[in-house]
Amino acid sequence: MSVQNLAKALKLQSARPLWKIFQRSYYLYSPEPIHPLPDRVPDWKTADEAVQVIQSGQRVFIHGAAATPVHLIKAMCKHGKSANIRDVELMHIHTEGPGLYNEPEYAGMFRSNSLFVGGNSRKAVMEGRGDAIPIFLSEIPRLFRQKIINLDVALVSVSPPDKHGFCSLGTSVDCTRSAIQNAKYIIAQVNRHLPRTFGDGIIHTSHIDAMVECNDPLPEHGKGSLTDEEVKIGKVVAENLVSDGATLQMGIGSIPDAVLAQLGNHKNLGVHSEMFSDGVVDLCEKGAITNNDKVIMTGKIVSSFAVGTKKLYDFMNNNPFVEMCDVAFTNNTAVICQNPKVTAINSCIEVDLTGQICSDSIGTRIYSGFGGQIDFIQGAALGLDGKGKPIIAMPSATKRGESKIQVTLKPGSGVVTTRAHVHYVVTEYGIAYLFGKSLRERAYELIQIAHPDHRESLEKQAFERLKCMPTKFK
Structure with missing residues (x-):
């Protein structure tokens, strides 16, 4: 806002208190109090005892990512068999561990319903024993806060209570805060390995019904070795699209790690x-990440969940440099766009010559989910400073040598990022800037960054589809 417009606004609003003039309603996304409840304490139980509350026909939420309460899940599955439980629906984003509830032997007992499909749920979804809900990550909390989906029980992981009785949801606040605000009964796996983090993941023990101690190490995802193509993509993005002072968003996978x-x-x-992982820790240690230029929560890393190695978890523990927030806040486009030079770096499975991005499926087979890709693609595109960069990066070909740039998406493939949302598409062969381009111009730009083995074929197929040659507009 310019000085002149600010003065005008103050004059027009002079009858109102300043705090009301500049009140940011989006900070009120999480209205539930965290104050201790008097004369209420949780019951300390074994896992087998705690899960006895789960009954047939109920809906159970499971904490996800690195905070997956694997010990409670094992006890729940054991209870399911011994109590002959039927038709329990399990709600979650991607979970770590074996995901026992997805095994065929539990069919009819437990049915997974993924808000983001992880590796341990794909087979169950593909075989009809599990479900998946297409949804933007930013909107998952609405399901629970608006009572569209109601939960009977929540299984979560928490850090040990501090001297005031407060625990933390640790590495994964995401949609879990809204889930525990909705659930009728909360079972917490207390784990000293779970980092105590600052932000929205604070819960007092008086809000928890049963606590179970289990100090298993957190699941880890180390940085795998990058392919030559991924290294090249990282260099292309870093050298051409990431400016000093940029605010970064990284999706999951080797491409963001390469950048x-x-x-x-x-x-x-x-x-x-x-989300973020170990690569962010490395940049903090080098002094590249300071968060000094950010508008929202200046000076802090803001995220909703994290997955990585023990190095990452140790970095997060009791670190005021990191704020773990409700995903309704982190992924709100109205919040994202206020930061400077928002640079959203995501990957995908496939892109067609018009710019349609498939990120959640391989043909009709559901592979993952919408996640936060479109939240940040749009947030970057709408950057208030006009310097945002929404980026989709991928190798030009699959490991089998099939082009990831196709004339049309595979039959049944879902579109996550539409052709109207896409701006930058990057492969190891360069950058295609599609925003404001016609269909034939988009086809031309994408063919230039396709693998050389496929360019001639793509050009022929593009002509058949568009009835004209893909070319630049002069």
């Missing part, structure tokens, strides 16, 4: 992302 690995010489980077 982070190339940013060591950048300055004053910030992080406002749905």
Whole structure:
């Protein structure tokens, strides 16, 4: 807002208190109090005892990602068999561990309903024993806060209570805060390995019904070795699209990791992302990430969940540099767009020559979910400073040598990022800027960054589809 417009606004609103003029309603996304409840304490139980509350026909929420309460899940599955439980619906984003409830032997007992499909749920969904809900990550909390979906029991992981009785949801606040606000009964797996984090994941023990101690190490995802193509993509993005002072969002996978690995010489980077991993820790240690230029929560890494190694979890523990927030906040486009030079780096499964991005399925087979890709693609595109960069990056070909740039998406493939949302598409062969381009111009730009083995074929197929040659507009 310019000085002149600010003065005008103050004059027009002079009858109202300043705090009301500049009140940001989006901070009120989480209205539930966290104050201790007097004369209420949780029952300490074994896992087998705690899960006895789960009955047939109920809906149970399971904490996800690195905070997956694997010990409670094992006890729940054991209870399901011994009590002959039927038709229990399990709600969750991606969970770590074996996901026992998805095994065929539990069919009829438990049915997984994924808000984001992880590796341990794909087979169950593909075989009709599990379900998946297409939804933006930012909107999952609405399901629980608006009572569209109601929960009977929540199984969560928490850090040990501090001297005031407060625990933390640790590495995964995401949609879990809204789930525990909705659930009738909360069972918490207390784990000293779960980092105590600052932000929205604070819960007092008086709000928990049963607590179970289990100090199993958290699941870890180490940084795998990058392919030559991924390294090249990282360099292309880092050298051409990431500016000093940019606010970064990274999706899951090797492509975002490849970009982070190339940013060591950048300055004053910030992080406002749905998730982060070890690559961010490395950049903090090098001084590349300071968060000094951010508008929202200046000076802090803002995220909703994290998955990585023990190095990451140790970095997060009791670290005021990190704020773990409700995903309704982190992924709110009205919040994202206020940060400077928002640079959203995501990957995909496939893109067609008009710019349609498939990120959640391989043909008709559901592979993952919408996640926060479109939340941040749109947030970056709408950046108030006009310097946002929404990026989709991917290798030009699959490991089998099939082009990831296709004339049309595979039959049954879902569109996550539409052709109207897409701006930058990157492969190891360069950058295709599609925003404001016609269909034939888009086809031309994408063919230039396709694998050389497929360019001639793509050009022929593009002509058949568009009835004209893919070309630049002069």
